[in-house]
Structure formats: structure tokens, C-alpha cells
Amino acid sequence: MENKSPFLDTLFLLRKEGVMTIFTNLFEISKKEEENAAVYFESEFEKERLNFLSDEIPFNKDAAVWAGKVLYHSAQLYLIRKDTAKDVQKLIPRFEGRKDVSAVLSADLSLRFLPQIRDALHVADAADPVVKILDEILAQFHYSAIGSDVYPEKISWEEGLKDKTYRKLYLERIVEKKAYKLAEIPYINQLLMAEFGMYKDVFWRDLQVVTTESEEPQSGDINSTA
Numbered sequence: 001m002e003n004k005s006p007f008l009d010t011l012f013l014l015r016k017e018g019v020m021t022i023f024t025n026l027f028e029i030s031k032k033e034e035e036n037a038a039v040y041f042e043s044e045f046e047k048e049r050l051n052f053l054s055d056e057i058p059f060n061k062d063a064a065v066w067a068g069k070v071l072y073h074s075a076q077l078y079l080i081r082k083d084t085a086k087d088v089q090k091l092i093p094r095f096e097g098r099k100d101v102s103a104v105l106s107a108d109l110s111l112r113f114l115p116q117i118r119d120a121l122h123v124a125d126a127a128d129p130v131v132k133i134l135d136e137i138l139a140q141f142h143y144s145a146i147g148s149d150v151y152p153e154k155i156s157w158e159e160g161l162k163d164k165t166y167r168k169l170y171l172e173r174i175v176e177k178k179a180y181k182l183a184e185i186p187y188i189n190q191l192l193m194a195e196f197g198m199y200k201d202v203f204w205r206d207l208q209v210v211t212t213e214s215e216e217p218q219s220g221d222i223n224s225t226a
Helices: 006-017 031-052 060-077 084-090 101-111 114-124 130-139 164-177 188-203 219-223
Strands: none
Touching: 006 031, 006 060, 031 060, 031 101, 031 130, 031 164, 060 084, 060 101, 060 130, 101 164, 114 130, 114 164, 164 188
């Protein structure tokens, strides 16, 4: 898909090479660019679906495009801040759709990269209002925040991880990122140990087995939105 779009070029390069080009001007994203981004994200979603071991989770175009725009604008705001204060909420809006598993996994195509941008903004200025907005987004879409310093607000893990495909992916990312604070939540710890079985030391030797509620991390560790 050839284009001369800063928005699309940024998304393609980031997902393909793991690097991001930050343009020195803020460009308005056209409807055509959003449509092209939706086509691209859907193709990427279909590739990742092979790891889901399920074909029951549909692609959510609105969530994917929203997340791509959030990622792009967040990166731009790392460099471009002159006269942007009044537009921050417009550039990084809240997700207005239904936040189900389809939306979470579709948004993750972009939001998985957001913690790094959030951390860069935080280092530059911990009081930056953009950091607070990104923290709220990552706390809501906490699958994409696994391994970062941002954690979800207090939730029912039994309810939140009831979808077996999403639960599998969530646990796999915890292991991949070695997210200890999440892995030491009793309910999640129990799920992990059941998955590990006798091969626990192969997958995660240093992870402690949490056997009682008293061993749960303090509520502020996991329930804070940072």
C-alpha cells in the first residue's frame, strides 16, 4: 500500500521495523487515511488471529483506528507542544465504543507500543497532562499495558478474564513480559500455575507460588492508575 501519509507511514514502520518516525508538524488525518489504516489493521489482525486459536473474535475497525490515532498523536506530542494544549482532548480522545475482547485485541495492534511513548513523556515532564490521559487509556486497555508501570483499576479478574481466548493471551503476555505484580495476584497466579504444571521452572523459575490471600500485593500496587 503506497502512500505519502505521515500517519500511515508511522504505523507501517512501527509495526514492521519497531521504530517510529516523528514528523515535525501535526497533520490532520483524513477519512481516506483512516480507511486505509482500517484495511491495514484488519490484515494485521488476521495474521495475529493465528495465535488466538480461535476464529470467534471479530476485528473491531473503530477500536483499531482509534488506537492508531492515539499512538500517532501521542508520539507527535512528544516533540510538538506549541499551541496544542487546547487540542489534546481532540487529539487523544477516549474510546467511545463498547470495550469488549474484540475492541481490546484490535486496539492492541497499536496500544502495545503506547507504554514506551508514555514513559518518554513522563521522563520529559512527569506533570504533563498527556501522561495522565495515556495512563487512563492504558488502565482501561490494560492488556496493552502488561509489563509497564501502569496497572488497571480494581476489577474482578474472574469476570475480566472469563473469555478463554483472551485469558490465554493475557497469561501469555504476563509471562512474556515477566510482569511480576500481575503474576502475583492470587487468581492470576493460580491460573499461571495450572498452565505451567510440572514445567513451572522452565517457564518462570523465579515466580513465587501465591497460596493465600494474605500474600496478595498491596491494593495500591495493582489498583492504582499511576
